[in-house]
Amino acid sequence: MRRNVRIAATGFVSIALATALAACGEAGGGDDEEEGGGGEQSGTIGLLLPDDVTTRYETFDRPFFEDKVTELCPDCTVEYSNASNDTNQQKQQFDALIAAGADVIVLDPVDASATASWVEDAAAEGVSVVAYDRLAEGPIDSYVSYDNERVGELQGQALLDALGEGADGARVVMINGSPTDPNAELFKNGAHSVLDESVEVVFEQDVEGWEGAIANQEMTAAIDSLGPDGFDAVYVANDGMAAGVVNALQAAGITGLPVGGQDAELAALQRIVAGDQTFTIFKAYKPEAEVAAEMAIRLLRGEELGDVAPDSVDSPTNDGVPSQLLDPIVVTVDNITDTVINEGYYTVEEICTEEYAQACQEAGIS
Known part of the structure; x- marks a missing residue:
């Protein structure tokens, strides 16, 4: 049955979110219609944005991202939360997504220096992480931002x-x-x-x-x-x-x-x-959000990032992160x-x- 993109409540991710996500499959698994990934595989993508002080996130980044996921993967689910500039709250949101079975997390961190252990935990559970706009620390799978x-x-x-x-x-x-x-x-x-x-x-x-x-x-x-x-x-x-x-x-x-x-x-x-x-x-927020969505879908399906990540950047914890840097x-x-x-x-x-x-x-x- 087709599932429309659904949105989790902004703020602290509740037990209800965990229950809803768990129904979508174990972490890293998703609804794999073709054994071995690729094709029409669907699943759950978490989108974690850092604050509601900067107007761009709610006005542009979130809807552009959700629309592109719907276009690329109509049966995928997006679970969204905003951290309201609170690192501890974002950590709770991140952990809840892992526990509930998210396949990919797109993370724009409140504090990028705090995320290394989070991303390591995600990797241990088979959950891919895309760093969005800010270069999160830890073994992230890809990164999109501006130069x-x-x-x-x-x-x-x-x-x-x-x-x-x-x-x-x-x-x-x-x-x-x-x-x-x-x-x-x-x-x-x-x-x-x-x-x-x-x-x-x-x-x-x-x-x-x-x-x-x-x-x-x-x-x-x-x-x-x-x-x-x-x-x-x-x-x-x-x-x-x-x-x-x-x-x-x-x-x-x-x-x-x-x-x-x-x-x-x-x-x-x-x-x-x-x-x-x-x-x-x-x-331009639309190309940034759309690249993040495409990265997430490719990672979810086990596909190569290829031309969606033509650049490479180094973070304080990891070198050679596949990236795309756009022009302002x-x-x-x-x-x-x-x-x-x-x-x-x-x-x-x-x-x-x-x-x-x-x-x-x-x-x-x-």
């Missing part, structure tokens, strides 16, 4: 471009991402590789959990320390934190400074249109239409609400 050092390079260059002739010797505040996220270190390294040749970093702070409220506090601390005229631009690792940074700048009466971000969130695009944020980085794009007010709108992520109506209608008209977004 995250390249993301940082693009952020740094976009900031220099926004500074223009004033870039040489400019004073920059850097609000970096969470130290538990390996991508944050790559973003920071990439940005420094571009910025350090031209600017002086006068204040720099990592932000635990990517929290916009904490970014606001750090930006306020930078303003208090440096004075309102003590810096010329602000590098911010993502858009959620950029909201907090912009609020801090506005509260201090500071306007007109270049402020960067990442993730092409709707609110960030509106800030870009309004002139409050200078740029963001667009990482800088988005400014000049190419919003050609990127996020034309790609179907947002409509003009969603961006150009009444509050931003005049700014959109002036920017030629219609």
Whole structure:
């Protein structure tokens, strides 16, 4: 009987989930219609996303992933949970999936350094693990993300471009991402590789959990320390934190400074249109989610990853992880239409609400 993709409750995975999953087969087994794998083999895929602070996960990653699994394997089941930025909760969700008989787990970790023993436990039970967006530690089977050092390079260059002739010797505040996220270190390294040749970093702070409220506090601390005229631009690792940074700048009466971000969130695009944020980085979520889904289905069926994992990356615990690294794009007010709108992520109506209608008209977004 055909089973539609079904979704587990967000948050702690309950005994009810374990019972439901167990009905789909033992760990690593699934509903194998053809002995030895391949063909139309179906099974259960767990999708574990890290937080509900960053809007992309619920708005894009999850539905794109579920839709692609349905397309590739109509009889497969997706069990989904969001960890709400809690590593212990994500560990419970991961363990519950193994105990209940999941075949593959797609994991975007809250804290990548905490996952090595989890993934080892999964491997011991014959459960494949795909690292999604963040490179989880442990013997993962494959990984899909963007070239995250390249993301940082693009952020740094976009900031220099926004500074223009004033870039040489400019004073920059850097609000970096969470130290538990390996991508944050790559973003920071990439940005420094571009910025350090031209600017002086006068204040720099990592932000635990990517929290916009904490970014606001750090930006306020930078303003208090440096004075309102003590810096010329602000590098911010993502858009959620950029909201907090912009609020801090506005509260201090500071306007007109270049402020960067990442993730092409709707609110960030509106800030870009309004002139409050200078740029963001667009990482098209659909191809990332679809690659993860295809990796999961191939692993479930015992097929070679082949062209779905043409790259190779090293983690702190494992070398040569089969991977696919996608290419990011800088988005400014000049190419919003050609990127996020034309790609179907947002409509003009969603961006150009009444509050931003005049700014959109002036920017030629219609």
